[in-house]
Amino acid sequence: MLLIGILLLFLSITAHELGHAFACRRSGVMMNEICLLGFGPKLFSFFLPLFFGKTPITIRLIPFGGFVSISQISLLRKAYSNPYRIDGYISGAGPVASILFAGILYAISALVSGSATNKELIIIGLLLLIGSFPRYSYHAILPAGFLMLAMLAFASFQNPMKMVQGMGSILTIVDMMRLTSHSIIEICSFVGTISLSIGLINMLPLSVLDGGKLLMSCSSYRHKRVRAVIGISTAIPLLAIIILALYGDIRTVVSWI
Numbered sequence: 001m002l003l004i005g006i007l008l009l010f011l012s013i014t015a016h017e018l019g020h021a022f023a024c025r026r027s028g029v030m031m032n033e034i035c036l037l038g039f040g041p042k043l044f045s046f047f048l049p050l051f052f053g054k055t056p057i058t059i060r061l062i063p064f065g066g067f068v069s070i071s072q073i074s075l076l077r078k079a080y081s082n083p084y085r086i087d088g089y090i091s092g093a094g095p096v097a098s099i100l101f102a103g104i105l106y107a108i109s110a111l112v113s114g115s116a117t118n119k120e121l122i123i124i125g126l127l128l129l130i131g132s133f134p135r136y137s138y139h140a141i142l143p144a145g146f147l148m149l150a151m152l153a154f155a156s157f158q159n160p161m162k163m164v165q166g167m168g169s170i171l172t173i174v175d176m177m178r179l180t181s182h183s184i185i186e187i188c189s190f191v192g193t194i195s196l197s198i199g200l201i202n203m204l205p206l207s208v209l210d211g212g213k214l215l216m217s218c219s220s221y222r223h224k225r226v227r228a229v230i231g232i233s234t235a236i237p238l239l240a241i242i243i244l245a246l247y248g249d250i251r252t253v254v255s256w257i
Contacts, residue, residue, distance in 0.1 A: 100131020
């Protein structure tokens with residue numbers, strides 16, 4: 001069951017990146033590479049000409065996240081007159097795809113269990129609805145991102161130790177899955193929550209994250225200083241989150257030993 005959970009976890013990362021990739025394709029923006037999983041040295045690559053033409057699709061060594069490398073010249077040509085419409089849609093399609101994948105996993109869990117409540121069915125329906133229309137859903141990402149950032153800041157001031165204890169990345173997630181998920185229903189529900197978390201975290205208006213890219217796309221490509229200030233100022237809280245997540249993974253490895 002743990003192997004199935006890890007596979008679904010990696011698929012949730014892949015779904016996020018495919019959201020970006022399909023948004024690029026629909027917007028006519030060229031891509032240099034679609035990395036479905038990982039960073040670092042390339043393990044292998046393949047092509048899907050029917051969907052992405054000659055763009056290489058890769059899997060890399062370190063299984064932390066993924067990325068879509070966009071041709072900046074192609075993006076600038078498409079987005080210069082209205083950067084938020086094109087760049088915003090491409091950036092927002094990733095979190096929306098994560099929400100859709102979460103809705104699918106929750107739906108599978110509900111179908112297998114056969115005991116979903118009306119409230120759970122409504123939540124699943126909303127997730128599937130939001131995830132099915134990325135061209136419209138991405139407009140809500142930036143307001144939601146600012147709201148979540150304010151909530152995180154408030155929670156960190158209220159109980160900073162609890163925030164630190166709850167942080168972690170891939171190793172912490174796998175350890176939690178090992179301890180709590182022992183059936184296909186529990187695994188689908190757990191990975192669905194992780195996929196939803198991936199989407200919500202990427203909504204935060206912080207540098208590198210999709211919400212940060214959305215924030216920068218609100219300023220025109222001509223305002224380079226504004227974009228630079230946004231990038232630098234939002235990189236600090238993002239760095240703090242990364243450090244706390246790595247600390248959580250170190251604690252997990254220590255507990256294994």
